[in-house]
Every structure is written in C-alpha cells, then in structure tokens.
Amino acid sequence: MKKSTYPIAAIVLLMLTMGCSESSEGQISIGSTAVDTSTLISDLDTPWEILWGPDNFLWFTERQGTVSRMNPANGQRTIILTIDDVFEYGEGGLLGMALHPDFQVQPYVYLVYNYTSGSSIKERLVRYSWDGNSLANQETLIEGISANSYHDGSRLVFGPDGKLYMSTGDAGNTGNSQNMNSLSGKILRINPDGSVPDDNPFSGSYVWSSGHRNAQGLTFSPDGILYSSEHGPDTDDELNIIETGRNYGWPQVAGFCDLPAETDFCNENNVREPLVVWTPTLAVAGISHYDHPDIPEWQNSILMTSLKAGKLVSLKLSGNGMAVVEQADWFVNHYGRLRDICVSPDGRVFLAVSNRDGRGTPRPGDDRIVEIRAVNSTGISTNQEENNTLKIVPNPVNGEATVHFSNGLKATEYAVYDQWGKILTRDKVNSTLLRINTGNFSSGNYFLKITGLAGTASSAFIVP
Numbered sequence: 001m002k003k004s005t006y007p008i009a010a011i012v013l014l015m016l017t018m019g020c021s022e023s024s025e026g027q028i029s030i031g032s033t034a035v036d037t038s039t040l041i042s043d044l045d046t047p048w049e050i051l052w053g054p055d056n057f058l059w060f061t062e063r064q065g066t067v068s069r070m071n072p073a074n075g076q077r078t079i080i081l082t083i084d085d086v087f088e089y090g091e092g093g094l095l096g097m098a099l100h101p102d103f104q105v106q107p108y109v110y111l112v113y114n115y116t117s118g119s120s121i122k123e124r125l126v127r128y129s130w131d132g133n134s135l136a137n138q139e140t141l142i143e144g145i146s147a148n149s150y151h152d153g154s155r156l157v158f159g160p161d162g163k164l165y166m167s168t169g170d171a172g173n174t175g176n177s178q179n180m181n182s183l184s185g186k187i188l189r190i191n192p193d194g195s196v197p198d199d200n201p202f203s204g205s206y207v208w209s210s211g212h213r214n215a216q217g218l219t220f221s222p223d224g225i226l227y228s229s230e231h232g233p234d235t236d237d238e239l240n241i242i243e244t245g246r247n248y249g250w251p252q253v254a255g256f257c258d259l260p261a262e263t264d265f266c267n268e269n270n271v272r273e274p275l276v277v278w279t280p281t282l283a284v285a286g287i288s289h290y291d292h293p294d295i296p297e298w299q300n301s302i303l304m305t306s307l308k309a310g311k312l313v314s315l316k317l318s319g320n321g322m323a324v325v326e327q328a329d330w331f332v333n334h335y336g337r338l339r340d341i342c343v344s345p346d347g348r349v350f351l352a353v354s355n356r357d358g359r360g361t362p363r364p365g366d367d368r369i370v371e372i373r374a375v376n377s378t379g380i381s382t383n384q385e386e387n388n389t390l391k392i393v394p395n396p397v398n399g400e401a402t403v404h405f406s407n408g409l410k411a412t413e414y415a416v417y418d419q420w421g422k423i424l425t426r427d428k429v430n431s432t433l434l435r436i437n438t439g440n441f442s443s444g445n446y447f448l449k450i451t452g453l454a455g456t457a458s459s460a461f462i463v464p
C-alpha cells in the first residue's frame with residue numbers, strides 16, 4: 001500500500017504543477033532580452049480590439065458582439081456588454097474600441113460595429129457609459145456608414161488633441177475611397193460627443209484623410225504622430241503616417257507612387273506615400289507604439305500584428321519618428337493569426353490571437369490573449385500618475401469615508417464627480433487626512449480626484 005502512495009502523490013503533484021504552469025509558454029529572446037510568454041485567457045472568439053485601461057485592466061472586444069474587462073493578474077474576465085444587433089459576417093462585426101482619454105471623469109467607451117439596415121450592411125460608431133459594473137446607455141454618434149462583409153476597418157484611437165480617430169474601409173466599393181461625400185475608405189476625426197471638429201480639414205466633414213482601402217491599425221506615438229497599418233490588395237500592405245487632409249491614393253495608387261499612372265495621380269492629388277510597403281502582403285492588423293526600456297530592442301518602435309503572415313513585426317523608428325530604420329519579425333507562425341496588440345505602462349506587451357476568425361486553423365485553447373514580459377522587468381511604469389495612490393475607506397461609502405493618499409502627491413485640492421462628470425464638491429486639501437461626506441448623495445457611482453503639486457490621483461467609489 002505504502003509503496004503505491006508515492007507514485008500517486010507524484011502524479012497528483014505533477015498534475016498540480018502542470019495546472020499552475022499551464023498558462024506559461026516559456027522564455028524566448030528578443031535580441032539579447034529574455035522575455036516570458038504566457039496565455040492570460042483562452043477560448044475566446046476573435047478578440048478584435050485589446051487595450052490597456054486606466055483602471056489597469058485589459059479591455060477587449062470579441063467580433064460577435066461582446067465587450068469584456070479582464071484582470072491581467074489572473075486572467076479573470078467579466079463580460080460587461082453584449083450588443084444584440086451586431087452583424088458578424090465575413091470580416092465584419094464588433095470591431096474597434098477606445099476609452100475616453102479622461103475616463104475617470106467622463107467614463108465613456110466608444111465602439112464601432114456592423115449592423116444590417118434592410119438588405120444593406122452598415123457601420124455605426126456608438127458610445128456607452130461605464131457605471132463601474134457594466135456598459136449602459138448606448139448613444140449613436142455616427143451611423144449609416146457604407147459597409148460590407150469585408151473592408152470595414154475599423155480601429156478607434158484617441159489623439160493627444162482629445163479627438164477620436166476612426167478608420168473605415170472602402171466597403172468593397174473602391175469608388176468610396178476618393179469620394180469626399182462618403183465616410184468609407186477614410187480616416188475620420190470626431191469630437192468626443194460625436195460632432196465634427198471645427199478645425200477638420202474639410203469644413204463640416206469628419207474626413208481627416210482619404211484614399212484608404214482598409215486600415216485596421218491606428219496608434220499615436222508619444223510625440224503625437226498618427227501611424228496606420230493598411231491592407232493592400234494582392235500587393236502593397238502599408239504602414240502610413242496619417243497627415244491632415246492628405247490623400248493615400250487608393251484605388252489609383254497601391255503602395256508607393258512607382259508606376260507611371262500612379263505618379264501622375266500622386267502629383268495631382270497630394271498623395272502621401274507609405275513609410276513601408278509589403279509585397280507579398282502580410283495582412284497587417286493592430287499596431288502599438290513601444291518605448292519602454294524593459295525591451296530595448298523594441299524601444300521607439302511600432303509593433304505591428306499580422307494575420308496571414310502570423311507574426312509580430314517590430315519597426316524601429318528614426319529619432320523624429322518620420323521613417324522606419326529597421327524591421328524584424330517575431331513569433332513567426334508561433335501563435336497563428338495575430339489581430340491586435342496593446343502595451344501596458346510598465347512595458348508588457350499583449351497580443352490577441354485570431355485563429356477562429358474564419359480564416360485560420362484554431363488550435364486547442366484558441367483564441368487567446370498572450371502576455372509578453374521581460375524576465376528582468378523593472379516593473380516601473382512610465383505613467384507617473386500611477387505612483388500616486390489613493391484609497392477610500394470604506395468603499396461603498398455609507399455616510400462618511402476616509403481618504404488615504406500618498407504624501408508624495410503634495411495634494412492641494414480635491415473634487416468629487418458624479419458618473420456624468422459633473423463636479424459635486426470641490427475644496428482645498430489641508431492635511432494628509434481627508435474625509436468625504438456622502439450624506440446627501442443619491443445611490444450611484446462617483447469619482448474622487450485629488451490634484452497635487454506632484455500629479456493627480458483618483459478613485460471611483462459607490463454610494464449604496
């Protein structure tokens with residue numbers, strides 16, 4: 001009896017060990033930097049947009065119509081929205097997402113998706129309000145954009161100017177891209193309330209740039225340069241810098257202005273040529289700017305996912321960001337199709353694997369979100385605000401609560417906001433002890449922000 005106990009114990013221990021390390025896929029090298037790769041979450045269906053939220057959670061869309069919020073420490077996710085009228089067909093469905101840049105004060109989540117109107121496929125931009133538990137109150141900002149079962153874009157990103165940028169595809173009708181009355185085949189620039197910015201290049205129009213085929217990657221560098229990846233036809237996938245009012249040539253031009261007919265069109269139409277062109281095509285998708293010292297090989301680079309080529313491409317930028325000086329491939333055919341990427345302030349990289357999108361070969365556990373982290377990570381966030389901690393005790397707040405915050409903040413003022421961003425209380429902070437009284441607040445979600453000489457700190461709280 002006793003003899004047989006050891007093997008069983010050993011097997012149990014082995015199973016436990018396997019269970020614990022199930023998500024870890026081991027170490028690889030990025031140049032001379034060792035990184036750990038691990039799966040944070042499995043069994044997703046075509047995660048389309050992944051982003052790092054100001055709450056230090058990962059937010060992601062799945063193409064069939066769900067939005068989820070995931071704790072990156074343990075992979076635990078909560079579905080916070082299901083949109084019923086999403087039309088997932090071919091390449092279409094629920095696509096891009098962006099969070100309002102001042103999310104803690106204006107907790108809006110922007111989403112773009114395809115829907116049917118009669119027998120047509122359309123695209124709409126909506127926003128929802130985050131109440132701390134779920135997304136509610138859909139507001140339509142733009143709708144009726146021509147769409148199709150393919151070539152729908154659509155990536156969303158906020159710029160440092162506080163405007164929302166949105167890519168749209170040509171919807172399978174190449175005439176849309178040069179038609180300034182069509183919102184398809186464009187990069188659009190939109191006020192956070194859905195109106196047209198006064199300083200857009202074409203008066204009264206959302207159009208920021210034209211002549212696009214199907215851009216599915218958008219990201220800003222810290223210097224405020226907008227980069228975009230764009231699917232070419234059977235040739236000429238592109239990486240572009242998006243400039244105000246410029247024409248990107250489609251369908252008259254693919255890739256560089258290097259054919260006689262293209263050259264004429266380019267000269268006559270102020271066409272901006274790409275930074276990089278890929279033939280054969282990779283099927284280029286989500287992009288992010290990386291600039292953390294944890295992976296020096298990727299510093300000041302655009303990291304670009306690709307679907308068909310199944311790899312991550314790093315594109316090292318010149319000092320002024322206006323050119324790509326070096327490119328390298330990573331994870332080639334390692335995970336399969338890669339749809340999107342995001343970077344956390346402490347230098348981790350997250351990839352959305354997309355083998356269940358109808359064009360891939362799913363592997364057990366697909367689709368997944370993968371984390372890449374330097375083995376010798378400094379753990380240092382490049383976002384200084386995160387070093388300023390604030391805690392409200394108790395929370396939920398029933399009457400009165402104490403607010404704990406770090407001395408390093410050098411706090412001067414605090415403000416309490418309701419969930420719509422309206423200031424309810426604002427006062428000076430005179431010591432490191434602050435109390436808030438919610439006696440006359442109605443039930444709901446609130447937000448406290450402390451402003452100091454060394455930065456700001458903020459926290460949501462609930463009044464039951």
Ligand SMILES: [Ca+2]
Nearest residue numbers: 254255256258
């Ligand atoms: Ca060309």
